[in-house]
Amino acid sequence: MSYTAYEVKDFIGTLTINRPEALNALNGELIGELFKTLKEIASTDLRCLVITGKGEKSFVAGADIEEMLSLAPSEALEYSRTGNELMNVIADFPSPVIAAVNGYALGGGLELALACDIRMAAENAVFGFPEVSLGILPGYGGIKRIVNLIGAGKAKELLFTARRVKAEEALSLGIVNSVHPPAELMSDVLITAAQIAGNAPRAVRNTKKAANNVAGLAAPHFTESEGALFKECFGTMDQRNAMCAFLEKRKPVAFTGI
Numbered sequence: 001m002s003y004t005a006y007e008v009k010d011f012i013g014t015l016t017i018n019r020p021e022a023l024n025a026l027n028g029e030l031i032g033e034l035f036k037t038l039k040e041i042a043s044t045d046l047r048c049l050v051i052t053g054k055g056e057k058s059f060v061a062g063a064d065i066e067e068m069l070s071l072a073p074s075e076a077l078e079y080s081r082t083g084n085e086l087m088n089v090i091a092d093f094p095s096p097v098i099a100a101v102n103g104y105a106l107g108g109g110l111e112l113a114l115a116c117d118i119r120m121a122a123e124n125a126v127f128g129f130p131e132v133s134l135g136i137l138p139g140y141g142g143i144k145r146i147v148n149l150i151g152a153g154k155a156k157e158l159l160f161t162a163r164r165v166k167a168e169e170a171l172s173l174g175i176v177n178s179v180h181p182p183a184e185l186m187s188d189v190l191i192t193a194a195q196i197a198g199n200a201p202r203a204v205r206n207t208k209k210a211a212n213n214v215a216g217l218a219a220p221h222f223t224e225s226e227g228a229l230f231k232e233c234f235g236t237m238d239q240r241n242a243m244c245a246f247l248e249k250r251k252p253v254a255f256t257g258i
């Protein structure tokens, strides 16, 4: 079974993350498929790429918590590096990328949406960084991207509280470009994609590069310091306690800082 589906029509590609049984959470195999597909299609004459999640409930519910639970600190560093590389492939994709956020965009799922150029959300979309409630931090470059997008004050409030934000609030915070009735999301996204695809392809691609080069907006690259901070959270009692609790569908016991 494939965790991704890809189709192209009129120079517009649609890449669907297809793991609805786990709310499209990103596991290693899925991440490998995304790298492969993105590499293959980057050299085609695509004029716009749409990324969405399979089903009506979730865009991407984050990195796979079951996979992360037992990571050793050194493995967590590699995990973060790989995730950062994937997000940078999306951010640096030659043509514009639209995230069609059709439900939960949490943790690594929000980081993925933030790596896209434009975010269009369904009314039922939910955004948030639950990481600190899982004993870790967003490890896929999303901290820099959310700070760049909405400013440090608003970003830090979301990052520190782990609270979930509905689509309308995400719009007012500047996280998403627009909000749509769920049944109209894809058709509205395709209208925007067609507007982009109707413009001169080289001009659009070069405009994306120029926009990404503007100070503070360039695709952030993996830094050892960010990786080290992510790594340091792994193997702690708080991380194991919170991730086990999620998988066992119960509340974590009180955090201790150990």
Ligand code: CAA
Binding pocket: 021, 022, 023, 025, 061, 062, 063, 064, 065, 066, 083, 104, 106, 107, 108, 109, 111, 130, 131, 134, 137, 138, 139, 140, 247
């Ligand atoms: N990893 C692994 N499995 C996940 C998952 C995730 N991130 N999110 C959901 N699932 C699985 C659930 O375990 C469940 O599986 P089973 O049916 O086998 O029990 C299935 O998807 C459906 O999920 P729920 O039963 O929890 O659905 P719900 O409607 O009650 O809740 C939800 C939906 C609020 C999104 C909830 O699933 C949730 O909180 N998910 C986790 C979100 C999260 O914390 N994401 C961040 C991960 S950390 C990260 O991404 C760090 C990073 O930067 C690397």
